[in-house]
Amino acid sequence: MNTNNTRRGTWDIGLKFIVLFLMGILIATNTGCLIPMYSGDPVRRAQQLIYTSEDLRAITDEWERIWFLDQPSHLTPYRTHGGVL
Missing domain, CATH: 1.20.5 (Single alpha-helices involved in coiled-coils or other helix-helix interfaces)
Structure with missing residues (x-):
């Protein structure tokens, strides 16, 4: 049972990293952040x-x-x- 929990925890951390990475790319590509430049x-x-x-x-x-x-x-x-x- 412990191995299942650690795999799920690792998967959650990886998923959070991917989501944060994609959000960072979306925010970085805006010209004037959230307000137009x-x-x-x-x-x-x-x-x-x-x-x-x-x-x-x-x-x-x-x-x-x-x-x-x-x-x-x-x-x-x-x-x-x-x-x-």
């Missing part, structure tokens, strides 16, 4: 999308500026300050 109004949603894309572009530009990636490399054989290419 963007407005339902098309005009306002377009404005929000433009703001979001501008923020992401600005982050990339700022990252390049901080790490001096927007500067010409001094290791290239080409002179970029008006000399010979």
